[in-house]
Amino acid sequence: MIGRDTTxxxxxxxxxxxxxxxxxxxxxxxxxxxxxxxxEQSADDNRYMAAAEAFDAGRAQDQHRALHRALSTVLPTVCFAGDPDTPDALFPNNVYATAPGRYLVGRMRHPVRQREAGRADIRAFFRDVLGYAEHDLSRQPHPCELTGALVIDRARGLGYCGLSERCDETGARLMHEALGLRATLLFDLAPGEYHTNVVLAVLAGRAALVCPNGFADAAVVAAIAQVYGAGTVMLSPPEHAAFAGNAIALSADRVWMSAAAAAALTPASRVALSDAGFAVAEVALDAIEAGGGSLRCCVGEIY
Incomplete structure (x- = not known):
């Protein structure tokens, strides 16, 4: 099933x-x-991106290394070299995604990001080192920015795909089919939102961080809340603005987010996460957040 019908x-x-x-x-x-x-191309539809003078490349490198070290305490984490010709490449989950035995290459909206899909080393890692089959969506015309646009409940095979200039309905269907999902709910993001994973995170299949203001239709928010019940954590506008929705669970007991996001969490949100069985782990990423994404955007998952 794929479509807009919440029922x-x-x-x-x-x-x-x-x-x-x-x-x-x-x-x-x-x-x-x-x-x-x-x-500048990415800034065209990413309101979270800071002005050029706010970028500190050296600090971003230091924070990214700290993120690598932190995640490596939980699961094996590899880091590919960047490329000055692809300044957004530190957000690879939009371009590459995996399912058991296969990897996907997404179709990015902006040419500056389309270059990332041609990385021979990343493709060879999945193909030759892991032995994964390739499912290349980068050469067709419909934007489908993978796990930026599509938030996935991997335990139950459910997808939540926010439509915007970064993903249209055909692109969503291509991702749904490539991942073999049981059901994908399509919906419009609120004006000014570019990726679903900034306004929604599904945590280990049993909880969800939801930013209601990021959805055009409140009925979609209500539907997600029905799926996760007491595990649904509704985030306030300040939490949303601090990237608290751009979080990820890489184990059953911990949710990772930036230090700024963690600082913005209300006591009620912390209690709700604790009740769902999640401790909050944080990494300072303020320099990286100037690029319009946060911790979850930096992490590509290998299934």
Whole structure:
């Protein structure tokens, strides 16, 4: 099932057992912020991006290394070199995604990001080192920015795809089919939002961080809340603005987010996460956040 009908989606979601696959990744990959700078094409539809003078490439490198060290304490984490010709490449989850035995290459909207899809070393890593089959969506015309646009409940095979200039309905269907998901709910993001993973995070298949202001239709927010019940954490506008929704669970007991996001969490949000079984782990990423993304955007998952 794929479409905008929340009733049809809920009919599948309520019956979806957590047996689709592992709830969290077995490894992760990063791309170093070499040449980190404001990409004007990306800034065209990313309101979170700072002005050029706010970028500090050296500090971004230091924070990215700290992120690599931190994630490596939880699961194997590899880091590919960056490229000054691809200043957004430190957000690789938009371009590459995996499912057991295969990897996807996404179709990016902006030419500056389309260059990332041609990385021979990253493709060879998945193909030749991991032995994954390739599913290349980068050469077709419909934007589909992978796990930036599509938030996935890996345990139950459910997708939540926010449509914007970064992902259209055909692109969403291509991702849904490539991942073999049981059901994908399509919806419009609120004006000014560019990626779903800034306003929604599904944590190990049993909880969700939701930024209601990021959705054009409140009925979609209500549907997500029905799926995750008491595990639904509704984030306030200040939490949303601090990237608290751009979080990820890489194990069953911990949710990772930036230090700024963690500082913005309300006591109620912390209690809700604790009740769902998650401790909050944080890494300072303020320099990286100038680029319009935060911790989850930096992390590519390997399933």
């Amino acid at each position: 049809a989606f809920l009919a599948v979601a309520r019956e979806a057992a957590p047996d689709f696959g592992p709830a969290t990744a077995r490894a992760a990959f990063l791309v170093a912020p070499d040449g980190f700078a404001r990409a």
